[in-house]
Amino acid sequence: MAEPQQELDQAQQAHQTLQEVSDALDSGRFVHVRRQLQDMEPEDIAHLLEASPRKSRDVLWQLTDPEDYGEILDELNEDVKDALVSQMPPEKLVEATEGMDTDDLAYVLRSLPDDVSKEILGQMDIADRHRVETALAYPEDTAGGIMNTDVTTIRGDVELDVVLRYLRMKGELPDVTDALYVIDEDSRLIGHLSLTTLITTQPDIQVCDVMDDADEAIPVDASDSDVASLFERRDWVSAPVVDENQHLVGRITIDDVVDIIREDAEHSMMSLAGMDDDEDTFAPVFQSTKRRSVWLGANVLAALAAASVSNMFEATLEQMAAIAVLMTIVPSMGGVAGNQTVALVIRGLALGHIGDSNKKELLLKEAAIGFLNGLVWACIIGGIVVVWKDDWLLGGIISAAMLTNLIVAGIAGVTIPIFLKKMNIDPALAGGMALTTITDVIGLSVFLGLATIFI
Structure with missing residues (x-):
């Protein structure tokens, strides 16, 4: 219990420090804030900067010891780092990067304008410049891009x-x-x-x-x-x-690998909502609006696809109100079941558990799970509808649609992430939306189609 309690104490301490610094800034006690910053570690200052609104962040950056700039920049997410770097004159950046490890320096230099990067590299000795240029020569998301060339x-x-x-x-x-x-x-x-x-x-x-x-x-x-x-x-x-x-x-x-694991976790979490994992929590309103509108636009297209299916069966919906009441159940169940499979497959792809040798077995397994779950919930939902609406035919129709959609959800939950991965599209970003669109369209089509034929 010691470690969780220690982590909780650290989190509470960080929150308390943020509040103290915020109160000191509001009251104009800048000397007090400067002294607090001098007693803090660079990674804690980075956390404080990311957790502060932009106006307070700019003031905190001015009060921070310039000797710590390099280590702090290395700890910041890209949006916050880029915003601070854009306000620094080249000579300050040169001073900030002195003594940094080559991998950390390469991380900072990648986001700088070319003329500033060249100026910084030009002021380094030949050996250090060669090491940094070696790291910069490799893509950022490869071993060469994250390695440190300082070896014994x-x-x-x-x-x-x-x-x-x-x-x-x-x-x-x-x-x-x-x-x-x-x-x-x-x-x-x-x-x-x-x-x-x-x-x-x-x-x-x-x-x-x-x-x-x-x-x-x-x-x-x-x-x-x-x-x-x-x-x-x-x-x-x-x-x-x-x-x-x-x-x-x-x-x-290992410290570089911990950063990778944390960034991958943040990326997966934010991608599920269609957001950039490096987005600044306190980014400008218009900047955040622009980024999120792209994802909202994609979701509008998916929603319109499902709505167009309902529109095709408008006459059926007008004739029987019970169908309109029940029509959301089938796509909703398919979406939940499919997203469970998508999450499992995305995790398997990230861990390297899924490849050409076993994807067929995984597909059959998830289809079987969809079939069994479909049988169970088709009986349950169908029974509820029969009792509720006193209509055996309607109960049978929704049961058939439920079974079909859960099988489709299991198959799509496996195939969509694998296909997106092959197309070099992030499954975490697009997999959930694609799956939901398919289960909505299939679920509504089967349910309303059967209702149109038999009722």
Whole structure:
């Protein structure tokens, strides 16, 4: 119980700090706010900035120590980061990025205007500039885009005592270092030496005799979601990144992977509502309106498709009011059942559980679930309608429509996300809307069609 309670205390403390800072800003106690900010960690300041309205945010940014700008920018979501960066003169940005890790600096530079990025790169020394340009050369959502090029390498033909002397002379190691990477004369990765092995093994033994093989390196073009899955399954703290020729180009650490997992979770949650996961909570009204209108427009088209089906059976609806009362039940049940399947499939795709080898079995399984659920709920809903309306024919019609729609929902819930994934469309963004449209159209068509034929 200690950890959940600690997290709750931290959340309450963050909320209390936000309220205190807000009250201090409202009363004009800027010196007090500056002192509070000086006592806070960069990630906490980033959280405070994201949770503050835009006017308060601008004031907080001015009161923040410029030496912390770089670390804070790295912690902010893109919308908030871009808004603050756009107000900073180039010389301030250059100062803010000094001393940042290459992966963090690459993240910030990607959102800057080209002339500002070039100015920042131009003021770096050749070695640092080369490392950053290497990271920028890869897409942002790949292992190359998130890796840090600051790695410690050793040769395999030296003794451990030599390695220890080298590390003492070096004086420091990159953050989150749990292993040293062993390379050959062509900079190809041949293994890694854990710090535990280095410390606990006799110093006169050669590195090649105690190192682990390099069979767990990450390809530089691997997607960030695949990287996160590997870290989760293997319980890694860090991992090397190699190009197609096995040359060591960088490493990825667990702190970067935690960010990926968090961003993927936010993306999935926001995509279900048709929103950008990087959207600023306190973004300008017109900017937010424009973004959300696109999704609302797509939903209008889906609603019109379902409405057009009802319009085709207008004469049937006019003749029997009971049909109009009951017509929403079938598409509603299909939508709920289908969205359950969509959520399951999206999760399976994200975790790499679903592929060409097993998608047929998954399709048959979900169709069977739809059939069994359809039988159960067709009997239940049909029975309720018979008792309620005293009409066996109407009960049979809604039962048939319910069974059909739940089977369709199960099949569509599997096929839609897989199809969208193949088309490079985010299933989390479009899967739910597409599924709802299909279940609405099929459910209404079957129910109203049968009613038109038999009643």
